Amino acid sequence: MRRMNEAKNEAKKGRYWKYGWEAAVFLLLLAVSLYGLSLLFQPKNNREDFGMGEMKANGILAEPENTIDVIALGDSECALAISPMVMWREAGIAAYNCGTAGESLYETYGYLRQALQKQKPRLVILETNVIYKECRLEDYLFSKLERLIPALRYHDRWKSLRAEDLGEVNYTWQDPYRGYMFYSEIVPANVKEYMFPSPDVRRIARWGKKSLDEIVNLCREAGAQLVLVSTPSALNWSYPNHNGIQALADEYGLTYVDMNLLGDELGIDWKTDTKDQGDHMNCFGAEKVSRWLAGWLKGNFSLPDHRGEAAYSRWDEDLKTYQAEGEGVQKSAEKAEKG
Amino acid sequence: MTSYCSLVFLGIFLPAVLVSYMVLPRRLRPWLLLGASYALFWEMSGRLLVFLLFTTVSVYAIGLGLDFIRGKEKSGEEKKGYKKQDKKRYKKLRRALLALGVLLELGILAVLKYAPFFAANVNQLSRFLHLPLTVSVPSFVLPIGISFYTLQAVSYLTDVYRGTIPAERLLPRLALYMVFFPQIMEGPICRYAQTAGQLWEGRPVTWRGLTFGLQRIGFGLLKKMVIADRLNPAVKEIYGNYISYDGGIMALGMLLYTVQLYMEFSGTMDVVVGCGEIFGVNLPENFRRPFLARSISQFWRRWHITLGAWFKDYVFYPLTTSRRLSGLARRLRKRFGSHGAAVLSSGIALFAVWLGNGLWHGAGWNYIFFGLYHFAWIMFENITEPGVRRLTERYGINRESLPYRGMQVVRTVLIVCVGELFFRAEGLRAGLAMFGRMVTDFSLASFRDGTVLRLGLDGKDFFIAAFALALVAAVHLLAERGVNLRERLAAGNAAVRLTACLGLVLFVLVFGAYGAGYIPVDPIYAGF
Numbered sequence: 001m002r003r004m005n006e007a008k009n010e011a012k013k014g015r016y017w018k019y020g021w022e023a024a025v026f027l028l029l030l031a032v033s034l035y036g037l038s039l040l041f042q043p044k045n046n047r048e049d050f051g052m053g054e055m056k057a058n059g060i061l062a063e064p065e066n067t068i069d070v071i072a073l074g075d076s077e078c079a080l081a082i083s084p085m086v087m088w089r090e091a092g093i094a095a096y097n098c099g100t101a102g103e104s105l106y107e108t109y110g111y112l113r114q115a116l117q118k119q120k121p122r123l124v125i126l127e128t129n130v131i132y133k134e135c136r137l138e139d140y141l142f143s144k145l146e147r148l149i150p151a152l153r154y155h156d157r158w159k160s161l162r163a164e165d166l167g168e169v170n171y172t173w174q175d176p177y178r179g180y181m182f183y184s185e186i187v188p189a190n191v192k193e194y195m196f197p198s199p200d201v202r203r204i205a206r207w208g209k210k211s212l213d214e215i216v217n218l219c220r221e222a223g224a225q226l227v228l229v230s231t232p233s234a235l236n237w238s239y240p241n242h243n244g245i246q247a248l249a250d251e252y253g254l255t256y257v258d259m260n261l262l263g264d265e266l267g268i269d270w271k272t273d274t275k276d277q278g279d280h281m282n283c284f285g286a287e288k289v290s291r292w293l294a295g296w297l298k299g300n301f302s303l304p305d306h307r308g309e310a311a312y313s314r315w316d317e318d319l320k321t322y323q324a325e326g327e328g329v330q331k332s333a334e335k336a337e338k339g
Numbered sequence: 340m341t342s343y344c345s346l347v348f349l350g351i352f353l354p355a356v357l358v359s360y361m362v363l364p365r366r367l368r369p370w371l372l373l374g375a376s377y378a379l380f381w382e383m384s385g386r387l388l389v390f391l392l393f394t395t396v397s398v399y400a401i402g403l404g405l406d407f408i409r410g411k412e413k414s415g416e417e418k419k420g421y422k423k424q425d426k427k428r429y430k431k432l433r434r435a436l437l438a439l440g441v442l443l444e445l446g447i448l449a450v451l452k453y454a455p456f457f458a459a460n461v462n463q464l465s466r467f468l469h470l471p472l473t474v475s476v477p478s479f480v481l482p483i484g485i486s487f488y489t490l491q492a493v494s495y496l497t498d499v500y501r502g503t504i505p506a507e508r509l510l511p512r513l514a515l516y517m518v519f520f521p522q523i524m525e526g527p528i529c530r531y532a533q534t535a536g537q538l539w540e541g542r543p544v545t546w547r548g549l550t551f552g553l554q555r556i557g558f559g560l561l562k563k564m565v566i567a568d569r570l571n572p573a574v575k576e577i578y579g580n581y582i583s584y585d586g587g588i589m590a591l592g593m594l595l596y597t598v599q600l601y602m603e604f605s606g607t608m609d610v611v612v613g614c615g616e617i618f619g620v621n622l623p624e625n626f627r628r629p630f631l632a633r634s635i636s637q638f639w640r641r642w643h644i645t646l647g648a649w650f651k652d653y654v655f656y657p658l659t660t661s662r663r664l665s666g667l668a669r670r671l672r673k674r675f676g677s678h679g680a681a682v683l684s685s686g687i688a689l690f691a692v693w694l695g696n697g698l699w700h701g702a703g704w705n706y707i708f709f710g711l712y713h714f715a716w717i718m719f720e721n722i723t724e725p726g727v728r729r730l731t732e733r734y735g736i737n738r739e740s741l742p743y744r745g746m747q748v749v750r751t752v753l754i755v756c757v758g759e760l761f762f763r764a765e766g767l768r769a770g771l772a773m774f775g776r777m778v779t780d781f782s783l784a785s786f787r788d789g790t791v792l793r794l795g796l797d798g799k800d801f802f803i804a805a806f807a808l809a810l811v812a813a814v815h816l817l818a819e820r821g822v823n824l825r826e827r828l829a830a831g832n833a834a835v836r837l838t839a840c841l842g843l844v845l846f847v848l849v850f851g852a853y854g855a856g857y858i859p860v861d862p863i864y865a866g867f
Contacts, residue, residue, distance in 0.1 A: 019546045022836075022837065025837060026840060026841065029841050030844060030845075033845055034845075037845070037848075138347050141350065146854065151848065151849075152848065153855065155853075156856060159797070159799045
């Protein structure tokens with residue numbers, strides 16, 4: 001009763017106005033502080049020593065404006081299976097792989113949004129394993145908040161602040177492999193068949209679906225065609241997964257290709273093409289996946305062949321580096337086989 | 340939603356409930372709190388909500404039953420021909436009904452929480468004795484907060500039985516007492532008389548309640564996110580791989596975990612109590628600067644206060660005042676004198692309290708050891724107290740002097756830290772091994788060769804955790820001297836108030852262990 005009277009008295013005296021001003025000043029100061037901290041903490045270059053995580057995926061920030069035609073998105077399945085350099089060699093497709101390990105769909109949306117600030121891709125490939133990743137409301141909301149207030153995303157940079165952090169943002173690091181994660185290890189999978197037909201349909205998490213909606217809408221707004229691609233993974237993929245993605249593709253009216261069903265056409269050998277018993281592709285598997293993908297994209301979408309263009313001369317140089325590493329791995333593999 | 344410190348709780352759930360609460364007429368507010376509390380419980384435990392509903396309804400019915408018998412007893416007393424035997428009969432009936440209620444509530448807890456532990460131990464014993472007996476070990480998922488709401492249910496029934504409170508006639512009011520959303524996960528363990536009335540009043544949200552509540556929540560987040568969660572990787576590494584480290588790192592692990600547990604639990608309690616303050620509900624405090632305690636008994640009057648008070652009121656007192664124990668005390672007095680008799684007879688009740696306390700924390704031998712470890716120290720303190728008093732008097736040592744008090748505080752902290760080592764260890768065997776390593780292989784080599792900075796925390800992590808800890812300690816020391824910082828801020832200059840609040844929020848946002856690079860840490864006590 002006493003509290004009620006206190007509240008009434010406070011209201012009568014008009015003290016709520018005073019409180020309202022105080023709250024407004026607090027919120028204003030908080031907003032200004034967070035804006036200032038965001039400017040300070042934001043990495044000034046896309047390098048790890050500047051505080052930028054996932055350097056390979058963020059390498060796209062340093063690519064010249066409007067030079068990327070295809071962006072691949074997804075988790076580690078994407079990052080290890082789709083090699084833009086192979087697609088360049090095969091069909092002159094300028095692609096970038098923004099896949100990162102352990103990624104969730106709300107992060108995928110973030111990478112796409114970030115990439116679209118400088119690039120106007122014609123095609124966006126979404127590797128489908130990420131669609132089934134756990135996606136909690138908490139993380140979904142936090143990802144939104146982080147984008148609104150970068151200080152929350154980079155708050156841990158208080159540990160590594162230096163003089164350069166007072167300067168302008170200038171992204172300079174370019175990944176010669178365009179985001180692809182090169183792994184040459186071979187750990188065979190003891191598997192022959194894993195796609196057993198089933199009528200079951202795997203559902204996706206509610207907040208994952210919300211992120212997928214956002215990715216679809218963002219692609220539409222940017223005029224990029226979204227394509228769903230399942231790269232081979234004997235450990236992660238199954239028919240219920242396939243059915244779930246097919247249902248989503250039908251719902252959104254998207255093209256979907258499941259490489260797990262391609263069999264001999266793709267020619268994945270689970271004894272040599274996986275780095276970890278059928279979970280991910282190694283460079284041999286990625287070569288097959290990317291070569292097939294380049295051909296399929298060339299045949300089904302009107303993508304320009306940039307080979308020979310002056311603006312893309314760097315891609316040819318990077319291809320040489322890539323080929324050299326691939327040949328080195330091939331030679332070691334042959335040596336090991338002979339030995 | 341797994342924590343009161345989560346974005347979903349603090350950023351969506353709490354504001355949504357608060358706004359709805361403010362716009363609703365007063366009579367509907369308790370219903371909103373009840374609905375929101377059940378929604379939160381459902382979100383965390385799904386269909387296991389049925390256990391809470393069953394407990395609520397059964398407690399309600401038994402409470403009414405107890406009241407009915409008491410009413411009959413009273414009306415009988417007024418009639419002619421009422422005999423002593425009738426009184427005894429009613430008392431017996433009430434006691435039987437209380438026993439039924441307590442057994443029912445504790446029985447559910449025992450089956451869900453302790454049956455797997457019991458079955459596993461029966462199997463181990465039968466293997467050891469080469470008996471052809473194997474019990475299948477069940478596995479249950481526990482409803483969130485079952486250890487907390489069960490104790491509230493038992494306290495309600497006992498209080499109705501004792502006549503301290505009348506039985507509740509309005510089921511939703513009892514239901515809200517059982518499930519009020521800020522206390523579902525980690526308590527505090529409230530008494531019916533403490534909170535039921537306040538909750539059902541639908542008190543208005545005041546500016547003072549709102550700001551005080553938010554400040555308290557902010558302080559709790561500092562404790563949890565800046566200190567407890569930041570220390571988590573090192574604690575996990577040390578306790579998970581103790582075999583790889585020397586005694587110095589064991590001592591560090593013991594210290595870090597004690598800090599983590601206190602900051603985590605008391606930080607969450609700050610959030611809980613702060614939520615209550617926003618809705619005009621004064622929830623009981625669970626901590627009162629426990630690390631300033633001068634003895635283990637004092638420590639337990641300052642640490643998890645509501646659990647200690649529950650055991651005192653519903654286990655210790657009933658046992659010490661029971662006819663058998665009083666008789667025993669009388670017999671012991673002749674032989675051991677009044678101090679000896681008091682220590683010994685209360686020791687029996689204390690043993691039950693600490694066994695229960697250990698078991699309440701979890702079904703594991705390390706928890707039982709934890710309880711009995713504290714029992715042993717309290718008994719030691721009780722037995723040696725007259726001797727210590729005589730000695731200090733003989734040598735003219737002032738027991739209230741700063742050095743003496745400081746020595747007592749340090750000794751208590753060390754004893755508590757060792758207890759927490761066993762509490763956190765992955766099993767009693769691991770706890771004993773860690774303790775053994777700490778004592779027999781103690782060295783500072785790991786601090787010199789940089790091992791300490793390879794535990795998941797770098798120098799800056801240690802620094803910021805220590806800095807935040809110093810801030811918390813300063814606030815606690817002021818509180819110990821009777822300075823209420825929130826009152827001072829409220830009465831003081833607006834610029835100072837704004838700076839302090841803004842500083843607190845920014846400190847948590849910048850130095851909190853959350854987001855990329857951190858694994859979310861589930862509340863420790865929600866697991867009990």
